[in-house]
Amino acid sequence: MSQPLKFYFDFLNQSSRALYILLEASEIPFEAIPISMLKGEHLTGEFRDNVNRFRKLPAITDHGYQLSENVAIFRHLAREKLVPEHWYPRRHLGRSRIDEYLAWQQTNMGVATTDYFQQKWLVPYLQKTRPADNAVNLASKQLEHTLKEFEQLFLNSRKFMMGDNISYADLSAICEIDQPKSIGYNAFQNHNKLARWYETVREELGPHYKEVLGEFEAKLKGSGSGQQQGVAQAVKQ
Amino acid sequence: MSQPLKFYFDFLNQSSRALYILLEASEIPFEAIPISMLKGEHLTGEFRDNVNRFRKLPAITDHGYQLSENVAIFRHLAREKLVPEHWYPRRHLGRSRIDEYLAWQQTNMGVATTDYFQQKWLVPYLQKTRPADNAVNLASKQLEHTLKEFEQLFLNSRKFMMGDNISYADLSAICEIDQPKSIGYNAFQNHNKLARWYETVREELGPHYKEVLGEFEAKLKGSGSGQQQGVAQAVKQ
Incomplete structure (x- = not known):
């Protein structure tokens, strides 16, 4: 019953790309959830209320735990998942x-x-x-x-x-x-x-x-x- | 022959104060080296050439290793020294x-x-x-x-x-x-x-x-x- 990490991103954003590549290269299972910044999807609705109170991308939820900010997500993955040492x-x-x-x-x-x-x-x-x-x-x-x-x-x-x-x-x-x-x-x-x-x-x-x-x-x-x-x-x- | 950490700071700078307090509260031995930003001491001479290529405060040297940026120094201390868990x-x-x-x-x-x-x-x-x-x-x-x-x-x-x-x-x-x-x-x-x-x-x-x-x-x-x-x-x- 392990829930995969949910990754919210927009490839127009550089940190979204960096973390997406890290997740793929590290073979960490994740659910990829694209959010359109051009349509303002990160500012309203479900995303703002239930995913990310910062209204920013990229964001993750990991076992119900919401996290924002590129560098914080990166360190979270390094601590909690199997990210190759290099x-x-x-x-x-x-x-x-x-x-x-x-x-x-x-x-x-x-x-x-x-x-x-x-x-x-x-x-x-x-x-x-x-x-x-x-x-x-x-x-x-x-x-x-x-x-x-x-x-x-x-x-x-x-x-x-x-x-x-x-x-x-x-x-x-x-x-x-x-x-x-x-x-x-x-x-x-x-x-x-x-x-x-x-x-x-x-x-x-x-x-x-x-x-x-x-x-x-x-x-x-x-x-x-x-x-x-x-x-x-x-x-x- | 253990060399204490050298901490370069100016109390006019908020991150210098935060790290100074952390060092003191954690009882980490350190040599406090005040640098006057108002006099531009962080921009020239010994500091720029031998202490911190970023020309920024706060900075540390730890066993000859130079490091800049509040958040990087904080994490370095958490990893390398005995910083209380809380x-x-x-x-x-x-x-x-x-x-x-x-x-x-x-x-x-x-x-x-x-x-x-x-x-x-x-x-x-x-x-x-x-x-x-x-x-x-x-x-x-x-x-x-x-x-x-x-x-x-x-x-x-x-x-x-x-x-x-x-x-x-x-x-x-x-x-x-x-x-x-x-x-x-x-x-x-x-x-x-x-x-x-x-x-x-x-x-x-x-x-x-x-x-x-x-x-x-x-x-x-x-x-x-x-x-x-x-x-x-x-x-x-």
Whole structure:
């Protein structure tokens, strides 16, 4: 009678993608429940009242226990489920390093990628207008500064951020960078180290990542035919 | 030959106060190294080059290992040192709940209290001007909204945020609220539940909290005569 974890998500959101990929790659059984942010489904009704009082995505319920916030859900999974060690390694204080990155991401990378995405895609989409040049330029500058800091602070000569093995820091970061990249931002100009790291992470994540990114990009093109169906199609390809 | 943890802090910063109190209350041996943010000591020299590449406070070095970010340092202490269980309880998924609050705090409470503090105190102090009314009003509105959300989302009929025992969520939150409160903001108007919770947490934290808050308020009045000396005085009172 074990109830599977319920995962509420929207692939338009970078943290939803990162956690979805982690769940799949870790082979944690879960029920995938797509929620449309564009339709405001996370703000009203069943979701607000019974799933997530924060009205935010991603969210989980685990045995009736509701939880919000990317980093809190990630740590909950690491504690309560069988998540392979390399995603959040204890060795060499790896967990402290990953915690440090995730905190930095929340107030730096996450703000910059979200702001660019909103100005360039979300606001024009919702208001049926062209992007406002000034706002996009400002967001571009902030994003460029953040990508440079990311490269300097977190990338080095090793394969992944924490060394030879991929961790949740890499997975979370690549999903952040896809947010502007998938709507045309050239994230790699003047960032060779970033480009090499991105390619290595993409290769390592393999089909789980490809499938979710494909679904995200289909949604951007307006050709997504509902997330669950879309994912099912992507899996078959 | 065990080297004590080095803790770099400025009591003007809310996370510095929270971690300092946690270290003291947990009786973790540490070397307290005050860094003056007003003098820009965190941006240059020894600190930037050898202590903290993020140029941020608070920071630690533990056996030569540098770490930044309030939430990352907190979890590092919980893993590597003897922090009493009630600060980060495993029972009833308490850690997941605390993680959720700390993530919310980082993008909500922390932004609102810092913004108010900057507009009302820091910018006028550095520029030797009066606070800009418009900016302060805007920051007040944001803060008021955030305090209301905090009350609704995280406070309930129990003594502390996680139940009968104080946790790092309470400690971190009270230090956030002191940021505007100590420069004259009435945080309790229309917030009876918040006022009751604040009083309970203050009482529970006892002298460690009182000493650090006293030092913070002395710095605000410009009467702080160096942090270490000031703390020593506060301890004697």
